[in-house]
Amino acid sequence: MNFPILSSLILLPSIGALFLFFTRSKSENKITVKYVALFTSLVNFFLSIYLWFLFDQTTSVFQFVEDRVWIEGLINYKVGVDGISILFIILTTFITPLCIISVNNSVTKRLNEFLIAILVMETFMIGVFCSLDLVVFYLFFEAGLIPMFLIIGIWGGARRVYSAFKFFLFTLLGSVLMLVAIISIYWITGTTDVVQLYELGIDTKYQNLLWLAFFSSFAVKTPMWPVHTWLPDAHVEAPTAGSVLLAAILLKMAGYGFIRFSLGLFPSASEVFTPLIYALSVIAIIFTSLIALMQEDMKKLIAYSSVAHMGFVTLGIFTIQQQGIEGSIIQMISHGLVSAALFLCVGVVYDRMHSRLINTYGGIVTIIPKYAVLFMVFTLAALGLPGTSGFVGEFLILMAAFKDNFLVAVLASLGVIIGAAYMLWLYKRVIFGKLINSELKKMIDLNKSEAFTLTCLAIPTLYFGFYPEPLINTIEVSITDLINTYNYSVASK
């Protein structure tokens, strides 16, 4: 048995959180507390980079597998990574330290508890991405609700209570059906071990219902139209760091779940329900883009754009082609970076002006030029300009969609155009135009830590835009294998 690197990744943030819990500060030693959290999450980040370094890209077998008996004869604690999950783990460990750096201004009270919540959240999210047992997956998937509920509820804005409840109850309602499905799988096949289930396969006569049960959970979490309504509320009310976590990582859990479980476990049902996903995705792309166009609140606009982007992701996954799924994963990674950055950008101006309304701003390009430049990079990445990571994902997804269904692809492309419209219009109204509001003149440009976080996000956004090869290499073999298995089981039916 080698060094249990995945368990360390999962546990380290919790240990950091425990440490913070016992150093509860009477004197406001905010700096120390923050450095402890930052240190923990950075160690985790480097550990995950080391994991990527060790990762063997030439095989689709799960690596770094740890398998321990947890509940005798029922559940094994089993974790492992393959090409699909490893990128999400790195995304998580990358975003968390940036969140911790960014808490400077947005969180004024109970910093200690906030950092504990973020670190505990990191534990659960990494757990989601590497668990190879359905029950363990469900455990981590649901447990994430607790810290997020508290983050929105305690540190959120004016309507935080409503948003926190909506977030919690929506996701819980979606997930309970998944629990029924997981237990049913246990009784149908005798195991909840994902690797074994891949080999055994699940009888086709059960697949449709099980697929729907998983879908109900993932659809809420993605979020897909029409159950997306919790997301704008949650985003708007959450503090900046909370929005970043939510957009960058929480939404990816569902996309990951679709690939890992819906496609992997229920291939024939996935085939049956592909039209449903197509329809919902296209509606999400066009409908929420149009809604985004009309938003007055910057955070809400970005939240709706998230729904549209996740529409692309689900569309890409269910084309069930190499490019489509690769595109979806890259789109998720890219959206993780870009939406995180956009929320941080909104956070920057919000901290200075305490307003998220678009019409408060305008003409600030001369006052805070550094901000304007970085904001532009992310605006362009969000609308998928070639040369940014957003382009690679959308391009691959649309390419796969054109092969599969022309109409869907055309409609989705329409969404790209509207997406460009609302992002550019947002940028124009906030950054350019006449400086009417004289208050804005007092704004200070990015400070060091803000500039640092945004640059950290801008570099991979541009790098992977020009050179997505490292990402594609990592995921390629696993996806080929997934699609082969899929084709095999659909054909054998």
Place this chain on the structure above:
Amino acid sequence: MINNIELIFPEIFISLSIMFLLILGVFKKNSSKIIHNISLLVLIIAAVITFNETIGISRTILFNESIVVDYLSSFMKIITLISAFVVLLISSSYLKTFKIFKIEYPILILSSVLGMMIMISSNDLIVFYMGLELQSLALYVLATFNRDQLKSSEAGLKYFVLSALSSGLLLYGCSLIYGFTGSTNFNFIATQFNTNEYALTFGIVFVLVGLAFKISAVPFHMWAPDVYEGSPTSVTLFFTMVPKIAALTVFIRFLYVPFLNLIDQWQMILVFLSIASMLFGAIAAIGQKNLKRLIAYSSISHIGYALAGLATGSNDGIQSSVIYMTIYIIMNLGFFSCLLMMKRNNVYYEQIDDLSGLSKNHPLLSISLLIILFSLAGIPPLAGFFAKFYIFKSVIEQSMYFLAIVGLLSTVVAAFYYLRIIKIMYFDEEKDSYDKDHSLWLKLSLTVSTVLILMYFVFPSELIDAVSKINII
């Protein structure tokens, strides 16, 4: 004739202790403190004796087959004794505040525990009824224990009247069963049932109604919120846990020993009781303002989950119900420890709004309550989730999907009111802080229950191993 009498030593020991304590109370002035401490000792000794019995126990039937001692009975007795012990341990400061720290309190608790132990071991309708009445009579008095308060007297009276009614129904059911089978003995009935199936069903229904009343399952729950609210908090704590353990054991024995082959008849009743309790408990709790009333509805919905396990008709189901009750008791102990800590200037607060902003003044207390509430709501990775997980695992094994889905959906509804308490604690403005000088035992019981709930996922197998020896069918 009196073989194996050592198996009922715990019961004998408690009966003798009760008599001794009564005499001591009469002859010695101001002896309430001594009696309180002796009672604690008695409960612990009884638990130790029972525990010693469990080692290497096989199913033994005593006294003309009217008493049964097996692993289930020992397990449930130990839980009963330990929870009664903890109740007694943490209630002294509450009782002192209301100046009802009297000798009767521990003695009544001991008598009701004795009644419950008889119920748990009963293998005969008469013995079971005797145990039931012994515990009920003690409970009526306990409910009115704070007799200067109108609400407490009202609670006791209400409980007495309704409970007497249900005892009547239960007794009528027993007599029907006796009439159609010619015996009150569970084992004997089991050999007789095939002839008069439908008539017997009437008897079963009446007994089930009586039992459902005792565990406050919907639609026989009406007494619970009022009684829980009116009784002294320490007695409410006792009500929410201990009688339910005993009644649930009788449920298991009554349904699975004589009437297992009539499962088609009673399964539907149990499914109905379970669904109704889960849904009603969850929905009715939403509008509550008083924490004790709220916990009454919450306990109604929790008993629904335990019944869901019983409705499966499998050993797995029984085991999951027992696990559920055990975890529920730990959560309940933690919750009430918090409730007993909400004291300021000798006044106890029990409205939900009194928790407002608790997290600012009492960070540790509120984080414990947070963990307990999320666990009650069944959110992983806390113990409450595993309790529900085992229940639904055995329910789905029997392909009872409707029950499983309704049960899980009602957890979502229930999550709402638990979240509301958390919201008030964490999101709202703070009020004055509460006293911080609580008794060591109160702090200890809160800490231990919270840690158990939080860390359960590390060692989930221990509890499963413990109950896996329960084998009724």
